[in-house]
Amino acid sequence: xxxxxxxxxxxxxxxxxxxxxxxxxxxxxxxxxxxxxxxxxxxxxxxxxxxxxxxxxxxxxxxxxxxxxxxxxxxxxxxxxxxxxxxxxxxxxxxxxxxxxxxxxxxxxxxxxxxxxxxxxxxxxxxxxxxxx
Numbered sequence: 001x002x003x004x005x006x007x008x009x010x011x012x013x014x015x016x017x018x019x020x021x022x023x024x025x026x027x028x029x030x031x032x033x034x035x036x037x038x039x040x041x042x043x044x045x046x047x048x049x050x051x052x053x054x055x056x057x058x059x060x061x062x063x064x065x066x067x068x069x070x071x072x073x074x075x076x077x078x079x080x081x082x083x084x085x086x087x088x089x090x091x092x093x094x095x096x097x098x099x100x101x102x103x104x105x106x107x108x109x110x111x112x113x114x115x116x117x118x119x120x121x122x123x124x125x126x127x128x129x130x131x132x133x
Contacts, residue, residue: 051123
């Protein structure tokens with residue numbers, strides 16, 4: 001994922017989907033998760049302002065990890081680039097329904113009576129950075 005900017009121009013994408021990523025349960029493997037301060041900055045680079053980043057998982061702990069990193073609760077996070085989309089907007093978004101019900105992993109979770117945790121963020125415009133003196 002760190003090579004994403006080698007494949008896409010700045011602001012080229014309007015939507016990014018992170019569907020049922022590997023949770024990497026062991027603490028020592030958390031660095032392999034596809035949500036982190038550095039990767040969130042990479043996602044912001046290739047996503048246009050007002051674009052959407054969709055996440056879905058059946059692992060509540062991973063969902064909380066993703067929310068925590070997008071909301072800037074970890075050192076180095078780029079929360080100033082993201083707004084979480086409201087539940088009302090999620091209910092109207094056809095992409096949320098498709099990734100929940102039409103993906104193979106989504107169908108498997110439904111068959112196993114599992115829970116799905118969805119969060120979507122909207123890319124803010126680049127903030128006005130203060131000038132360094």
